[in-house]
Amino acid sequence: MLYSKLFTKTTKEVSSDETSKNAQLLIQAGYIHKTMAGVYAFLPLGLRVLNNIENIVRENLNQIGGQEILMNGIQPKANWDKTGRWNTVDVLFKLSSQTNTEYALAPTHEEQISPLIKQYISSYKDLPDFDEENGVMPLAVYQIQTKYRDELRAKSGLLRGREFRMKDMYDFHKTKESQEAYFEYITQTYITIYNQMGLKVYIVDASGGNFSDKLSREFQVICDAGEDLIKYSETTNFACNIEVFEDIKASGKEIPVDIQEAKSAEVGNIFDLGQKWVKAFDTSYTDKNNKKELPWMGCHGIGTSRCMAVIAEIYSDENGLKWPESVAPFKYQMITNVNHKDDQKINNQIVKIAQSIYQGESEAEDLFEANPETVLWDDRESVGFGEKLKDADLIGCPLQIIVSKRSLEQGGVELKNRYTGDSNIIQIIE
Amino acid sequence: MLYSKLFTKTTKEVSSDETSKNAQLLIQAGYIHKTMAGVYAFLPLGLRVLNNIENIVRENLNQIGGQEILMNGIQPKANWDKTGRWNTVDVLFKLSSQTNTEYALAPTHEEQISPLIKQYISSYKDLPDFDEENGVMPLAVYQIQTKYRDELRAKSGLLRGREFRMKDMYDFHKTKESQEAYFEYITQTYITIYNQMGLKVYIVDASGGNFSDKLSREFQVICDAGEDLIKYSETTNFACNIEVFEDIKASGKEIPVDIQEAKSAEVGNIFDLGQKWVKAFDTSYTDKNNKKELPWMGCHGIGTSRCMAVIAEIYSDENGLKWPESVAPFKYQMITNVNHKDDQKINNQIVKIAQSIYQGESEAEDLFEANPETVLWDDRESVGFGEKLKDADLIGCPLQIIVSKRSLEQGGVELKNRYTGDSNIIQIIE
Numbered sequence: 004m005l006y007s008k009l010f011t012k013t014t015k016e017v018s019s020d021e022t023s024k025n026a027q028l029l030i031q032a033g034y035i036h037k038t039m040a041g042v043y044a045f046l047p048l049g050l051r052v053l054n055n056i057e058n059i060v061r062e063n064l065n066q067i068g069g070q071e072i073l074m075n076g077i078q079p080k081a082n083w084d085k086t087g088r089w090n091t092v093d094v095l096f097k098l099s100s101q102t103n104t105e106y107a108l109a110p111t112h113e114e115q116i117s118p119l120i121k122q123y124i125s126s127y128k129d130l131p132d133f134d135e136e137n138g139v140m141p142l143a144v145y146q147i148q149t150k151y152r153d154e155l156r157a158k159s160g161l162l163r164g165r166e167f168r169m170k171d172m173y174d175f176h177k178t179k180e181s182q183e184a185y186f187e188y189i190t191q192t193y194i195t196i197y198n199q200m201g202l203k204v205y206i207v208d209a210s211g212g213n214f215s216d217k218l219s220r221e222f223q224v225i226c227d228a229g230e231d232l233i234k235y236s237e238t239t240n241f242a243c244n245i246e247v248f249e250d251i252k253a254s255g256k257e258i259p260v261d262i263q264e265a266k267s268a269e270v271g272n273i274f275d276l277g278q279k280w281v282k283a284f285d286t287s288y289t290d291k292n293n294k295k296e297l298p299w300m301g302c303h304g305i306g307t308s309r310c311m312a313v314i315a316e317i318y319s320d321e322n323g324l325k326w327p328e329s330v331a332p333f334k335y336q337m338i339t340n341v342n343h344k345d346d347q348k349i350n351n352q353i354v355k356i357a358q359s360i361y362q363g364e365s366e367a368e369d370l371f372e373a374n375p376e377t378v379l380w381d382d383r384e385s386v387g388f389g390e391k392l393k394d395a396d397l398i399g400c401p402l403q404i405i406v407s408k409r410s411l412e413q414g415g416v417e418l419k420n421r422y423t424g425d426s427n428i429i430q431i432i433e
Numbered sequence: 434m435l436y437s438k439l440f441t442k443t444t445k446e447v448s449s450d451e452t453s454k455n456a457q458l459l460i461q462a463g464y465i466h467k468t469m470a471g472v473y474a475f476l477p478l479g480l481r482v483l484n485n486i487e488n489i490v491r492e493n494l495n496q497i498g499g500q501e502i503l504m505n506g507i508q509p510k511a512n513w514d515k516t517g518r519w520n521t522v523d524v525l526f527k528l529s530s531q532t533n534t535e536y537a538l539a540p541t542h543e544e545q546i547s548p549l550i551k552q553y554i555s556s557y558k559d560l561p562d563f564d565e566e567n568g569v570m571p572l573a574v575y576q577i578q579t580k581y582r583d584e585l586r587a588k589s590g591l592l593r594g595r596e597f598r599m600k601d602m603y604d605f606h607k608t609k610e611s612q613e614a615y616f617e618y619i620t621q622t623y624i625t626i627y628n629q630m631g632l633k634v635y636i637v638d639a640s641g642g643n644f645s646d647k648l649s650r651e652f653q654v655i656c657d658a659g660e661d662l663i664k665y666s667e668t669t670n671f672a673c674n675i676e677v678f679e680d681i682k683a684s685g686k687e688i689p690v691d692i693q694e695a696k697s698a699e700v701g702n703i704f705d706l707g708q709k710w711v712k713a714f715d716t717s718y719t720d721k722n723n724k725k726e727l728p729w730m731g732c733h734g735i736g737t738s739r740c741m742a743v744i745a746e747i748y749s750d751e752n753g754l755k756w757p758e759s760v761a762p763f764k765y766q767m768i769t770n771v772n773h774k775d776d777q778k779i780n781n782q783i784v785k786i787a788q789s790i791y792q793g794e795s796e797a798e799d800l801f802e803a804n805p806e807t808v809l810w811d812d813r814e815s816v817g818f819g820e821k822l823k824d825a826d827l828i829g830c831p832l833q834i835i836v837s838k839r840s841l842e843q844g845g846v847e848l849k850n851r852y853t854g855d856s857n858i859i860q861i862i863e
Contacts, residue, residue: 010500010574012553036549038505044549045503047574053503070440073475073483075468075596076506076579077526096507096528098538100583100595108528108538119466119474123442128815144440144477149506149579153530165530166505385558 004333006381011046013394024228025312026160028319032397034332041157041165048398049311051332053168056200056314057147057307059329060170063196067188068140069172073148074115080105082114086283094152108151113276113302116144116173117284124175124288130298132181133188141185145172147307161312162228162268168308175281175298177290182275182299186218189273189303193222194240200310201318201327202270205235205242222271228316229268236261268313271305324399325421333379334372336400337361340388340407349408356416356431357382357406367429369418370404378404396421434763436811441476443824454658455742456590458749462827464762471587471595478828479741481762483598486630486744487577487737489759490600493626497618498570499602503578504545510535512544516713524582538581543706543732546574546603547714554605554718560728562611563618571615575602577737591742592658592698598738605711605728607720612705612729616648619703619733623652624670630740631748631757632700635665635672652701658746659698666691698743701735754829755851763809764802766830767791770818770837779838786846786861787812787836797859799848800834808834826851 011033021027021037029035034049045053061071077098083089089097089107096108109115124130124142133141147170154165161167172189176182190206197204207221223233223242235242236259243251245264252258278297281287287295311330318325328334339357341350359365363374379400381391388407395403405417410428419426441463451457451467459465464479475483491501507528513519519527519537526538539545554560554572563571577600584595591597602619606612620636627634637651653663653672665672666689673681675694682688708727711717717725741760748755758764769787771780789795793804809830811821818837825833835847840858849856 008498008570010502010553010572014552036552038545038549039509042505042507044505044545047500047502050501050503068438070477071480072440072477073480075472075474077472077581077596079469093531096530098526098528100526101523101585115468115474119468122444122466123440140438142440151507155531166507 004375004379006379007383009047009379011048013397021160022158023160023162023312024319025162025315028315028324029161029311032324032399035161041154041163043161043164043166043308048332052311052326052330053307055330055332056310057168057170059199060147060196060305060307063192063199064143064145064170064172067143067192069143069145071146072144073146074109074112074119076109076149076151077106078109078112078115080107082118082284083107086114086280088114094154096151096153110150110152111302111304112146112171113173113280117280117286117300120144120173120175121284121286124286124298127177127288127290127296130175130177130288132177133185135184135188141174141176141181143172143174143185145170145303159228159230159312161308161315163230164308167306170305170307172303174301174303176300177288177296177298179299182301186220186273186275186301189301190220193271193273193303193305196305197222197224197270197310199329201314201329202310204240204270205233205267206240207233207242207244209244209247219272219274221269223267224270224313224317225265226268226313226316227266228312229266231267231269232264233267234262234264235267237263242267268309268316269306270310270313271303273303274301276300276302319399322393323397326399326401328401331400332398333400334377335370335379335402335404336395336398337373337378337380337404337406338388338391338395339380339382340391340405341384342388346408349411352411353406353408356411360404360406360416366432367415369427369429370416373404434805434809436809437813439477439809441478443827451590452588453590453592453742454749455592455745458745458754459591459741462754462829465591471584471593473591473594473596473738478762482741482756482760483738485760485762486740487598487600489629490577490626490735490737493622493629494573494575494600494602497573497622499573499575501576502574503576504539504542504549506539506579506581507536508539508545510537512548512714513537516544516710518544524584526581526583540580540582541732541734542576542601543603543710547710547716547730550574550603550605551714551716554716554728557607557718557720557726560605560607560718562608563606563615565614565618571604571606571611573602573604573615575600575733589658589660589742591738591745593660594738597736600735600737602733604731604733606730607718607726607728609729612731616650616703616705616731619731620650623701623703623733623735626735627652627654627700627740629759631744631759632740634670634700635663635697636670637663637672637674639674639677649702649704651699653697654700654743654747655695656698656743656746657696658742659696661697661699662694663697664692664694665697667693672697698739698746699736700740700743701733703733704731706730706732749829752823753827756829756831758831761830762828763830764807765800765809765832765834766825766828767803767808767810767834767836768818768821768825769810769812770821770835771814772818776838779841782841783836783838786841790834790836790846796862797845799857799859800846803834 035043098106150169204222233242234248403419410417413428415431465473528536580599634652663672664678833849840847843858845861
């Protein structure tokens with residue numbers, strides 16, 4: 004992609020009411036635009052990162068039998084009345100139509116999936132038991148979709164939005180054993196998903212709160228901007244809330260020696276919903292003996308725009324962002340310095356070399372993956388070399404390719420690592 | 434994909450309040466699920482078709498300089514007050530928050546893009562004039578996103594939903610000439626997009642209605658379920674509304690001889706918005722002389738879920754759907770008949786051949802593209818051969834691969850065309 008054609012603009016000024024680091028950085032670097040408190044639009048750079056994150060989620064869930072669907076933003080009030088949540092979920096946005104029909108603008112989809120699934124699980128044959136060894140996956144459907152929460156305060160950028168992107172998966176089982184085994188299986192998949200995004204997660208077991216009195220599991224990332232406080236050990240995935248930690252200590256159980264305390268941000272959660280929702284909607288199936296039974300249900304969320312916020316918070320320094328390659332908008336940002344008015348020959352050479360790298364014609368091994376899809380080439384003519392370098396640090400692609408008079412004098416192009424700051428000259432043989 | 438693992442179910446019964454053909458077919462064939470009137474969830478098969486349609490749109494818009502972004506469902510009331518549309522757009526859903534802040538649930542995005550674009554077009558340099566010959570594209574951003582309309586009546590399935598998928602693009606120009614030239618350019622791209630989906634469109638010029646007093650252009654497809662009535666000629670893209678046609682006739686202008694009248698469905702529109710929105714939001718730039726100027730703006734929509742409805746209406750017969758290959762969920766549906774209890778050897782042979790086709794190992798030219806991504810293999814054991822054939826017609830993949838005792842006796846597998854009904858035996862050399 005040519006920078007001169009990209010719809011974005013870096014900016015030094017961010018509105019003073021934007022106090023969160025992730026939103027400040029992402030606005031400054033031209034990834035997102037603030038629509039209003041807690042609501043952000045994704046510009047091309049931001050949408051690329053979001054798509055990368057969501058594709059990591061998608062690919063991993065497809066591997067464990069997840070099937071992608073797309074449910075709705077607006078849902079019938081009757082469904083929320085049925086579970087009693089119309090009046091108890093305080094972040095639920097409510098809508099009134101011209102015809103005075105009331106709708107929920109959905110913050111979550113248990114109230115839609117439970118009646119939806121009903122007609123697809125008439126028989127026990129529709130609910131295979133999870134069997135990892137033989138590769139039998141249970142019925143598990145998921146969506147990646149936009150959700151809404153009427154937050155009282157929304158001051159954490161993409162960390163806690165009134166409109167946000169989320170993956171939610173729902174699984175259904177004949178037996179409690181199948182559900183519990185899949186619960187553990189998903190835990191492992193979640194760890195993989197976060198690792199692939201560059202996030203180390205700590206697992207906190209908790210009770211289900213608003214969703215369930217059953218087991219739930221939070222996935223936490225150490226992050227100053229987080230709203231939680233956890234006790235964790237770096238050598239394990241062990242973590243827990245402060246209160247739980249005090250209980251464990253009081254009970255005399257053994258505690259790892261390297262326990263630390265830190266603020267953390269929740270990037271996902273998995274819930275054992277038991278039979279609460281399927282009961283509310285009479286989502287039953289008939290077993291082998293033609294007897295009506297209720298399935299066991301789980302639900303599992305990953306806040307994909309929230310993950311983007313956490314990655315931005317962690318993978319950044321005073322100069323800007325530094326994305327993990329797996330989610331970066333581009334692997335490379337290429338900066339060309341063609342302001343040598345005294346020497347047109349060098350300018351031409353710089354452009355020629357940049358052109359060939361951009362077109363994927365470079366013979367250098369480190370540049371094999373360069374092409375118009377992976378390189379953001381800062382070809383702007385009205386912007387100086389110094390400002391281009393600053394913008395490259397701000398935008399934070401993992402590798403910077405610098406083509407300048409100096410690099411040519413050293414025999415090639417400079418390849419600079421955004422994480423380490425290390426730079427090498429890549430020899431260019433013409 | 435194995436049918437036995439696919440989250441879907443064909444059904445004979447569709448609720449009697451579902452009167453539209455597209456929704457009936459798509460529900461029967463397991464593509465969508467009705468959440469409530471005008472609101473449908475996309476099941477895996479339906480999401481595949483929707484993604485195919487949206488990718489056709491995406492690829493073509495990227496080619497004409499469109500840059501993808503993602504705006505928001507909820508928007509500040511203030512923006513809608515500014516254009517006066519808070520009280521004039523009757524299909525606008527309005528939301529109230531806990532803190533009594535009011536939001537619009539967006540049916541369209543002029544009220545968001547106009548203030549958003551403001552900070553990215555400070556200078557005339559940010560607004561290149563469209564120049565087809567030299568490949569210079571103007572500033573054009575688009576999104577493919579979920580939209581909401583508080584329709585009084587919603588009885589046309591995906592044709593007119595309260596929640597629907599839409600692509601909306603917005604372009605901005607320094608000069609009226611650039612805008613008008615791009616308007617014509619987009620018209621050509623739209624024709625290509627619809628052709629690729631299998632839709633022949635007729636272009637109807639009209640005045641802008643709610644959006645603009647400037648020129649607008651509708652893209653209409655002949656379709657019994659449509660809400661419009663047009664006069665058209667098959668040999669041209671000429672079409673117009675009945676009233677306009679009467680005016681033209683009265684004016685004595687020459688009329689093509691093959692004029693016909695038909696019901697049609699609008700699948701997209703393009704609008705010249707002039708400077709109405711940019712004026713309302715003071716979305717200005719400074720020209721070469723540092724003078725403040727307003728850009729010229731266009732907006733262009735394609736209802737992607739509506740396109741899916743129109744395709745379903747047109748590409749179907751009494752037995753079910755028959756998707757154009759470009760949007761089909763799978764290119765092939767493979768049906769295996771392994772119920773020959775008398776001859777286990779034949780059953781084994783059928784499964785072996787099906788397996789090798791599914792794995793992309795077939796040597797036959799007509800099956801070169803077969804693989805787990807392109808083949809929906811109906812491997813269900815509890816369903817008879819006849820029912821599988823019926824389901825394949827209902828689901829409507831373009832080609833059916835039938836592996837049966839009979840086909841083996843004829844030397845291979847049967848390849849049946851869903852459009853023409855023609856079938857051939859593809860020789861299988863083992």
